[in-house]
Amino acid sequence: MSVILSSKAQLEQALNPYWKQGARIGFVPTMGALHAGHCSLMHAAKAANEIVVLSIFVNPRQFNDSADFDKYPRTLTADIACAETEGVDFVYLPNYDELFSGHSVASEVPLNGLDVSMEGASRPGHFRGVVEVVYALFDHVNPSTAYFGQKDFQQLAIIRAMVSSLKLSVSIVSCPTLREPDGLAMSSRNLRLSNIERQEALVLYKALSFVRDHWQKLTPEELMNQAKHLIAASTLRLDYLLLVDPNTLLPIANNAQSAVVCVAAYCGAVRLIDNMLLLAD
């Protein structure tokens, strides 16, 4: 049985014995609406730690659009059942006031320009909200290791930058994006797609696969143009498709180096993101 903890005091009481023993604590922060991608994070945490804590908190500070926040899927009963199946020891359901009481160093931590492009450009304030909540959650849970999905590639780079700038003692582990059998990246937001939109959303995977399959055969510009063309021919509304350096997230100059191709587009009213890592030969 997973133990549900609904306040910081309950969390502290539950984790105190483990903190005292120096037990390895694996932490999976989420916004709920759990899917197989989250299960893979819990699985990785379970395999490498003595106890696993999962948090569920839909963080208003990382939504630049309040309608998007309101519509974010909330499936708490199913999430708790999923955590139990995965053998999670503690499910933490923090509250806003306890997470965000007082000033936080995360409000000013430098993000080394990693938050400027892509999601940062399209969703002002999003990554500041992410680092604030992740910092607060790390502060509450005090984990040895925290697990994040590579689907949020830019988020992962920014969380690593925050951990490094603030010299936090937590290790960050990234887990590969999980895909549906037809290639669509698993995402909580997929729950909001109609059946038709769900089919149309596949064009993102097709565009990324095009780049992967022609990587080293075409120039970055040709790759991006042709992939954008595929999306333009669909019903999706493209926000960006960029080939960037996996470390700096700056646009790559040529394909002699490794890169990540990142895409964001609206499928109906639902904003979807995806990416693929492209390794140099």
Ligand code: PAF
């Ligand atoms: O990736 C997410 O689900 C969220 O951005 C996170 C890391 C849980 C912070 O709210």
